[in-house]
Structure formats: structure tokens, C-alpha cells
Amino acid sequence: MKEYYSIxxxxSSAYSGPLSDAFRFVSSAQLLRPDLWRRFVDQFRTPADADEGWRGEYWGKMMRGACLVYAYSRDEVLYGMLSDTVREMIGCADGAGRISSYPADHELCSWDVWCRKYVMLGMEYFLEICEDDAFRADILACLCGQADALIEKVGPGKLSITSTSMFWRGLNSSSVLEPIVRLAGLTGxxxxxxxxxHIVSCGGTAVGNIFELALADEFLPYQYPMTKAYEMISCFEGLLEYVRIGGDEKWLSAAVRFADRILESDFTVIGGCGCTHELFDHSTVRQANTTNGTIMQETCVTVTLMKYLQRIHLLTGDPKYVDAFERALYNAYLGALNTEGVIEPSIAKNHPNWALEPLPFDSYSPLTCGTRGNGIGGLKVMRDNHYYGCCACIGSAGIGLVPRxxxxxxxxTVALNLYIPGEISLSVPGGETLTLRTETSYPAEGEILVSLGLSAPARFTLRLRIPDWNERTSLSVNGEALSVTPGYTEVDRLWQPGDCLRLTLDMRTRLLRPESYGTDIINTDYIWHLHYLTSRFDREDPAAKHHFALQRGPLMLAREERLGLPVDTPVTVAEKDGCVDVRPGTAPYPALVALEVPLEDGTYMTVTDYASAGKLWRQASRMAVWMLGK
Ligand SMILES: [Zn+2]
Known part of the structure; x- marks a missing residue:
């Protein structure tokens, strides 16, 4: 499999600004806490999931994110902690090589394989940062033991992979494809x-082959027989890796089509998927409905989609996947960081005897008027009375992906995809080290200065991503203006040390309206026969069309209760040709941008970026990205 781009x-990268803050936040609030690592290993010491839960996913998910963050931070304290916990986890293998949070006499059901998948994935990610050969050999042997224990009981002529869980008809278990394929690659x-x-041939679920559905490209993901977004994307992550070890190349087409159909039918303005629980549900057109409930836009889905987009971008080189990644990063993802350290309100109310502490990530993100902090996705309490959640564990992988x-x-060619203040060093073709030094307050502003550090002149093409919302972009190199092309603009020259680019992106504030419902897009026969959560599908909310959204660069803007005007007060924005002439404003909370938006009655309404809004997780910071118009 030939990939277009390579990491x-x-x-090496050293960022400043909001992404640097996010790296620091996940490290201190989560990854550098030995108590968490110990607690998550404990779920395997004495298998604890008597309720057939998913406590066993916590360790591997956090390990994957931690390894990605370590690749950026190179924090030796973190590395030491990760080494220790991997050793402890290896020690949890039973005589059969199995590492499970389920008792041996009650295995291969519910979330058992899903959790075992995460143990394997966590160890495989650790192998990417581990430089100790003896330790690597131990980890690899442990991985083989885990896989062998599974293969002993699951496979052709035995239990099929889709029979190892009734949840989502085996979709969760089928995502074990990724670590199995990685292990095949590691061991040959x-x-x-x-x-x-076997896993691919089972098709992801017991009631329909999602891989074949993606390949045939006749249905959209929300029309598949199972629509659990996070688990489904995870299966396709495995399918991509499968081609890498010699699987049929047709699955690459299936994987790319799957990504494209998500972006087309289930991708909201904040870069999340799914407005009905944690399911694909045609959210591209449902996102401004006021009837969606509060469990929506799950953070696990956002992060898994970001991972998937990053992989599809490496494969295809198409910048549209970076556009989508960037949208998810600066809106849904950063919005989910619990930077105010709030304890989720329902926990404090319903479980006062639990060990109450804030989790680093929120699970669900509001779109129309609502609050953050609407429940903890994947909530489980553990024997020591501490609790954790699925989204809290996956979160660090989101920021950890950015350097990749x-x-x-x-x-x-060198492609500069994201404009992040700070330095990125890498080897250019020919072996020379290039250091890109970026000065910018992007995404708050659109002025970007990039200087090239080189020890000697070097010839290569520098490719600059021009985000899809740009119409007026200007670029100069050493003061000389160059033309800009949508997607990527290429500059091919003999680069000299100290060469300097100035890129000015189009930061006009745009007014967006909800998409209208299509009439021919749904095959209801298919849905109604196979789907059991159909009752709310594509029922248009008449209130949706009264909503609008404001986009400035990659940032979505939001109304917020603390900005002076109650969020449910209808307003009419003064627009001209789809744009709004905003002026600088101030916010009573930390925000990347605060702007005053002109209204038709001559007054102004203050908004901030979506990710900074709503961080009190209660009515006092009620917010909306789909804002109520008159
Ligand atoms: Zn989650």
C-alpha cells in the first residue's frame, strides 16, 4: 500500500498557543497521574467486570493517547510511568496469555473483546516509543499471547468474531481487527x-456487512444496520491497516468512501458526528434541530474521526481531510477539554458517595441552546469508588495526533497542513534539517508568518494548505507576491536559510444556515427493517430553519449566557452577501476570540469561539453554536 504522505x-515540534496549552492540560490532568494508571491496571488484576462493562478499555485508550503525547513532549517522567504500567499490565496475563477484565468463566461476551483490543492497542502504541530491545521483545511476546488466547476460541469453525458480543451485533468486538493486523505486521x-x-469476512456485524456496504457506496453510514459511530469508525481503522498487510486493495476504496460519506452526511459545524445518542443519524442535516436531546456529538466519536481523517489524509494526500480534522480540533475537541475542572453535575447529585473528582474531558457537545456537562459517556465506577469514562480516556489521543x-x-515535498505558532523541525528530502518557525495567533487571526531554518540551501516543494473556507488569501515569499490555489498552494524553489513566507487567510465572519432535508437520500425500507432506533430518524424540526451559525476561519462562534444576552433570545444578524462585519469584543471568561456581531436593530451581540464557551457546565454558561434567529 503506497501512502501519499509520510510522517x-x-x-520534533514545540508549539505555543492553545494547542500547547492542551498538551500541558492532558499531561497534568491525566497522563502524569500514577494513581490512574494503577487503577486501570487493577481492573485486570482481579477481573472486575461482573456487570459485563468496559472498565478494561480505560488503560489501553489512555496508553494510546499517552504514547502520542510522549512523541511530542519527550517527557522522560511520562515515559518512566508508561514503562512501569506496561510492565504491570504484562503481569496481568493469565496462564493462557489472556489479559481480560472479564473472569475466565464468563469471557467472550459484551465488551470483553473490545477491552482486550484496547490492551493490545495500548501496548502496540507503546512499542512505537520504546527503544529498549529486551522490553520490546517482552511486549511482543505478551501481545502474541493475548492474540493466541483469542484465536484459540474465536475464528473459522469456532465462535465467529461477531458472536462475541450482542452489543451492536458484534461491531465492538470486530474492531479488534486493528491490533490483530498490527500484530501481523509486527510479527509476519x-x-x-x-x-x-476471518474478522473482515464477518463484515463487522452479525446483521450486515459494513465493509461491503461502504464499498458498494449505495447507503450512507447512518443507513447501515448498525450505526454506533465510534465502534464503526474503529472497525474501518482496522480495515485500512488490513490492506497494509496485504489485504485486498478494494478495501482502501471502501475506507475512503466511508470517510467521504461521513463528511457528506454526518458531520456537523463543530466537527462532530451524530445528534442521536452516539449514533450516526444524518447529523449534517439534523444538527440545527432543537429535538436532538443532550446526548450527542460524543467526544469518542470526534477523536476517533480525527484519527481516521489523519490516516485517510496520509493515504490520499487530499487536503479536505485536514480541513475536517482542523474543524473538529478547534471546535468539538478543544470544547470538550474540562479546563475549569468541573465535576459533572449528575455525578455529584446522584453519587455523592463516590470519590468525586473532575474528568479531563466532557463527553457530549451541544449545538442548539444547551449546556456542556450532560453526563459522562462510558461511565463506570471501580472498586475503589473512583469513576471514569470512555471519552475522558480517549481524549489525549486527539491532541497527540496533531504533530502527525x-x-x-x-x-x-513538505506539506504544511496546520498553522501552529512555534517550531516544527523535520528532515527534508536530501537529509537537511528544516525548521519551520511560525508566528501567528491563528486560529484567532489569519496573519501567518513562517520562516525557514536551514543550515544550507535546499531544493524542495513547500506545499501550504489553503483551508476550504478561504476565498481571499494572499501569499508572499520574501516580500514577493505569489498566486494562491485552493487546496494546496505549491512553492518550488531553492530555499535559503531565513526565507520567509507571509500567508494571510480570509477571516471574514460568515453566516451559515442549516442544510435543507433531502427527500431522496433515505432508503427507509432498509432502515426500518434492520435498525432498532429508528423512531427519530430524519424527522425535521420546524424550529431548525430559524437557526443560524457564524464561522470565522476554522472557528465556529457561539452565544453564551455570560455574554449579556440570554442565549434563547431570538436575534437578527445584519449580514451582507453572507458575511457579517464583526468588531472586537470582550468576554468575561478566557476565550480565543471575542467579537461583537451587528444586529439589524443597530445593537451588537457578543460571541466567542465555540470551544471556549460553556465551560461552567451548567445553565449559567448556557450556549449555542446554532443560534436562534427571529
Ligand atoms: Zn465516549
């Missing part, structure tokens, strides 16, 4: 490849 060799062993063949997409290389 550069010799990559045919038996893992054969097990991957911000700057990439392809043959004689």
Missing part, C-alpha cells in the same frame, strides 16, 4: 493474518 523523519505470522481475514498531521512529507 517526517526527524520530526500467518495465523494473525488469517485471523484478520501538521507537517508531512512526500518525495521532494
Amino acid at each position: 517526517p523523519t526527524g520530526l 505470522k500467518e495465523k494473525y493474518r488469517a485471523f484478520a481475514d 498531521i501538521a507537517a508531512l512529507t512526500a518525495e521532494d
Whole structure:
């Protein structure tokens, strides 16, 4: 499988600004806490999931994010902590090599395989940062033991993978494809490849083959027989890896089509998916409905989609996947960071005897008038009375992915995908070290200065991503104006040390309206026969059309209760040709941008970026990205 882009060799990054803050936040609030690592390993010491839960997913999810964050921070304290906890987890294997949070006499049901998947994935990610050969060999042996224990009981002629869970008809279990395929790649062993063949042939669920559905491209993901977004994307992550070890290349087309159909039918303005619980539900057109409830836009889905977009971008080189990644990053993702350290309100109310402490990530994000902090996704309490959640555990992978997409290389090309203040160093074709020094307050503003640090002149093409919302962009190199093309603008020259680019992006504030419902897009026969959560599908809310949204660069803007005007007060924005002439404003809470929006009655309404709004997680910081118009 030939990928378009590679993660550069010799990559090191040192950001400043909001993304640097996010790295620091996840490290201190989560990754550098030995008590969390210990607690999550404890779920395997004495298998604890008597309620057939998913406590076993916490460790591996947090490990994956931690390894990605370590690749950026190179924090040796973190590395030491991760080494210790991997050793402890290896020690949890039973005589059969199995590491499970389920008792041996009650295994291979519900979330058992899902949790075992995460243990394997966590260890495989750790292998990417581990430089100790003896330790690597121990980890690999442990991984083989885990896989062998599974293959002993699951596969052709035994239990099929989709029969190992009734949840989502096996969709959760089928996502074990990814670590199995990675292990096949690491070991070259045919038996893992054969097990991957079995998983792919089972099609992801017991009631419909989602891989074939994506390949045929006749239905949209929300029309599949199962629509659990996070688990489904996870299965497709495995399918992509499957091609890497020699799986049929047709699955690449399926994987790319799946990404495209999500972006087309289930992708909201904040970069999340799903407005009905944690399900694909045609949210592109449902997102301004006021009838969606509060469990929506799950953070696990956002982060898994970001991971998937990053992989599809590496494969295809298409900048539209970076556009979508950036939208998710600066809106849904940063919005989910619990920077105010709020304890989720329902926990404090319903479980006062639990060990109450804030989790680092929120689980669900509001779109129309609502609050953050509407429940903890994947909530489980553990024996020591501490609780955790699925979204809290996956969160660190989101920020950890950023260096793996911000700057990439392809043959004689360096692509600068994200404009982040700070430095990125990498090896350019020919081996020279290039340091890109970026000065900008993007995404708050659109002025971006990039200087090139090189020890000697070097010839390569520098490719600059021009985000899809740009209409008026200007670019100059050493003061000389160059033309800009949508998608990527390429500058091919013999670069000199100290060369300097100035990119000015189009930061006009745009007014968006909800998309109208199509009439021909739904195959109801298919849905009604196979789907059991159909009652709310595509029932248009008449109130939706009264909503509007404001976008400035990659940032969505939001009304917020603390900005002076109650969020449910209808307003009419003064617009001209789809744009709004905003002026600088101030906010009573930390915000990337605060702006005053002109209204038709001559007054102004203050808004901030979506991610900064609503952080009190209660009515006092009620918010809306789909704002109520008259
Ligand atoms: Zn979650």
C-alpha cells in the first residue's frame, strides 16, 4: 500500500498557543497521574467486570493517547510511568496469555473483546516509543499471547468474531481487527493474518456487512444496520491497516468512501458526528434541530474521526481531510477539554458517595441552546469508588495526533497542513534539517508568518494548505507576491536559510444556515427493517430553519449566557452577501476570540469561539453554536 504522505523523519515540534496549552492540560490532568494508571491496571488484576462493562478499555485508550503525547513532549517522567504500567499490565496475563477484565468463566461476551483490543492497542502504541530491545521483545511476546488466547476460541469453525458480543451485533468486538493486523505486521505470522481475514469476512456485524456496504457506496453510514459511530469508525481503522498487510486493495476504496460519506452526511459545524445518542443519524442535516436531546456529538466519536481523517489524509494526500480534522480540533475537541475542572453535575447529585473528582474531558457537545456537562459517556465506577469514562480516556489521543498531521512529507515535498505558532523541525528530502518557525495567533487571526531554518540551501516543494473556507488569501515569499490555489498552494524553489513566507487567510465572519432535508437520500425500507432506533430518524424540526451559525476561519462562534444576552433570545444578524462585519469584543471568561456581531436593530451581540464557551457546565454558561434567529 503506497501512502501519499509520510510522517517526517526527524520530526520534533514545540508549539505555543492553545494547542500547547492542551498538551500541558492532558499531561497534568491525566497522563502524569500514577494513581490512574494503577487503577486501570487493577481492573485486570482481579477481573472486575461482573456487570459485563468496559472498565478494561480505560488503560489501553489512555496508553494510546499517552504514547502520542510522549512523541511530542519527550517527557522522560511520562515515559518512566508508561514503562512501569506496561510492565504491570504484562503481569496481568493469565496462564493462557489472556489479559481480560472479564473472569475466565464468563469471557467472550459484551465488551470483553473490545477491552482486550484496547490492551493490545495500548501496548502496540507503546512499542512505537520504546527503544529498549529486551522490553520490546517482552511486549511482543505478551501481545502474541493475548492474540493466541483469542484465536484459540474465536475464528473459522469456532465462535465467529461477531458472536462475541450482542452489543451492536458484534461491531465492538470486530474492531479488534486493528491490533490483530498490527500484530501481523509486527510479527509476519500467518495465523494473525488469517485471523484478520476471518474478522473482515464477518463484515463487522452479525446483521450486515459494513465493509461491503461502504464499498458498494449505495447507503450512507447512518443507513447501515448498525450505526454506533465510534465502534464503526474503529472497525474501518482496522480495515485500512488490513490492506497494509496485504489485504485486498478494494478495501482502501471502501475506507475512503466511508470517510467521504461521513463528511457528506454526518458531520456537523463543530466537527462532530451524530445528534442521536452516539449514533450516526444524518447529523449534517439534523444538527440545527432543537429535538436532538443532550446526548450527542460524543467526544469518542470526534477523536476517533480525527484519527481516521489523519490516516485517510496520509493515504490520499487530499487536503479536505485536514480541513475536517482542523474543524473538529478547534471546535468539538478543544470544547470538550474540562479546563475549569468541573465535576459533572449528575455525578455529584446522584453519587455523592463516590470519590468525586473532575474528568479531563466532557463527553457530549451541544449545538442548539444547551449546556456542556450532560453526563459522562462510558461511565463506570471501580472498586475503589473512583469513576471514569470512555471519552475522558480517549481524549489525549486527539491532541497527540496533531504533530502527525501538521507537517508531512512526500518525495521532494513538505506539506504544511496546520498553522501552529512555534517550531516544527523535520528532515527534508536530501537529509537537511528544516525548521519551520511560525508566528501567528491563528486560529484567532489569519496573519501567518513562517520562516525557514536551514543550515544550507535546499531544493524542495513547500506545499501550504489553503483551508476550504478561504476565498481571499494572499501569499508572499520574501516580500514577493505569489498566486494562491485552493487546496494546496505549491512553492518550488531553492530555499535559503531565513526565507520567509507571509500567508494571510480570509477571516471574514460568515453566516451559515442549516442544510435543507433531502427527500431522496433515505432508503427507509432498509432502515426500518434492520435498525432498532429508528423512531427519530430524519424527522425535521420546524424550529431548525430559524437557526443560524457564524464561522470565522476554522472557528465556529457561539452565544453564551455570560455574554449579556440570554442565549434563547431570538436575534437578527445584519449580514451582507453572507458575511457579517464583526468588531472586537470582550468576554468575561478566557476565550480565543471575542467579537461583537451587528444586529439589524443597530445593537451588537457578543460571541466567542465555540470551544471556549460553556465551560461552567451548567445553565449559567448556557450556549449555542446554532443560534436562534427571529
Ligand atoms: Zn465516549
